[in-house]
Amino acid sequence: MMRVGQRAGGRSQQRGTDGGPDVRDAGSRPGETAGPVLRAVGLTRVFGQDESLVWAVDGVDLDVPAGQTLAVTGPSGCGKSTLLQLLGGLDRPTDGEVWLGGRRIDHLGERALAALRRRTVGFVFQDFHLMDELTATENVELPALLAGASPRAARHRAAGLLERVGLADRARHLPSELSGGQRQRVAIARALVNEPLLVLADEPTGNLDSAATHDILRLFDELRAAGQTLVMVTHDERVAATADRIVTLRDGTLADITPLDGDGRGDGGGTGLGALLSWED
Numbered sequence: 001m002m003r004v005g006q007r008a009g010g011r012s013q014q015r016g017t018d019g020g021p022d023v024r025d026a027g028s029r030p031g032e033t034a035g036p037v038l039r040a041v042g043l044t045r046v047f048g049q050d051e052s053l054v055w056a057v058d059g060v061d062l063d064v065p066a067g068q069t070l071a072v073t074g075p076s077g078c079g080k081s082t083l084l085q086l087l088g089g090l091d092r093p094t095d096g097e098v099w100l101g102g103r104r105i106d107h108l109g110e111r112a113l114a115a116l117r118r119r120t121v122g123f124v125f126q127d128f129h130l131m132d133e134l135t136a137t138e139n140v141e142l143p144a145l146l147a148g149a150s151p152r153a154a155r156h157r158a159a160g161l162l163e164r165v166g167l168a169d170r171a172r173h174l175p176s177e178l179s180g181g182q183r184q185r186v187a188i189a190r191a192l193v194n195e196p197l198l199v200l201a202d203e204p205t206g207n208l209d210s211a212a213t214h215d216i217l218r219l220f221d222e223l224r225a226a227g228q229t230l231v232m233v234t235h236d237e238r239v240a241a242t243a244d245r246i247v248t249l250r251d252g253t254l255a256d257i258t259p260l261d262g263d264g265r266g267d268g269g270g271t272g273l274g275a276l277l278s279w280e281d
């Protein structure tokens with residue numbers, strides 16, 4: 001049961017403060033940092049007030065090395081979306097730290113955080129979040145334009161990415177003229193347009209049928225092969241099974257279910273995974 005109500009006494013607020021990430025800010029490109037691409041230390045997000053406090057994320061420590069694909073699983077309401085929003089700088093923790101590319105981001109000002117998000121994080125959401133009045137190409141190129149790319153460069157990148165996700169022939173279509181799976185592929189192309197250090201996906205196949213889910217999983221597999229660091233939240237075991245590593249969230253607290261060893265590929269699709277991941281949602 002997720003913790004609600006007032007915090008029990010005697011529980012330390014401080015955790016995981018040993019050995020912070022290697023900070024190499026000045027002038028270095030994010031991808032060149034030595035530490036993990038993403039690190040959470042004692043990450044906590046509390047909603048509500050007084051008697052109605054909810055610890056949606058409750059002291060999460062997490063390292064995601066460069067090139068790893070991590071699946072975060074768990075039942076509805078366990079804190080997956082809240083965690084993802086904290087990791088991507090869309091929300092701020094009540095306590096704890098988020099480090100991205102060796103840089104602490106949780107205490108950045110709003111403008112700095114927005115700029116950093118734009119350049120280093122690509123988001124994929126369950127309900128796509130495309131701009132209805134923009135074509136596929138325009139949706140994909142928008143974050144590039146916002147990040148300062150020339151119109152020509154942005155258009156070029158958008159065309160290449162739409163090709164890569166198999167939608168070159170839908171480039172001029174509006175979202176309303178595309179299927180759910182096609183919309184999500186546009187959203188993935190958009191997430192990649194600024195070559196992000198990290199892609200974060202929240203239930204990316206949650207609104208898709210199994211054929212479309214298959215297309216998205218194939219794309220994620222390509223991203224994985226290309227060395228893209230990716231954190232995806234899902235309660236779909238087929239999706240989780242494509243990841244290098246799977247962790248589960250219960251009531252805001254993380255528990256590893258696949259060890260990071262060998263080739264780092266975890267137990268994707270192997271025996272017992274279905275049993276480990278079976279829960280009602």
Ligand SMILES: Nc1ncnc2c1ncn2[C@@H]1O[C@H](COP(=O)(O)OP(=O)(O)O)[C@@H](O)[C@H]1O
Nearest residue numbers: 047048054056075076077078079080081082083
């Ligand atoms: N903005 C919010 N205000 C209050 N409670 C919230 C808010 N966002 C999430 N919660 C609560 O935090 C818990 C975790 O929610 P969420 O992160 O959306 O879970 P999941 O994505 O795993 O379904 C739930 O109890 C939810 O009701």
Ligand SMILES: [Mg+2]
Nearest residue numbers: 080081082202
């Ligand atoms: Mg959610």
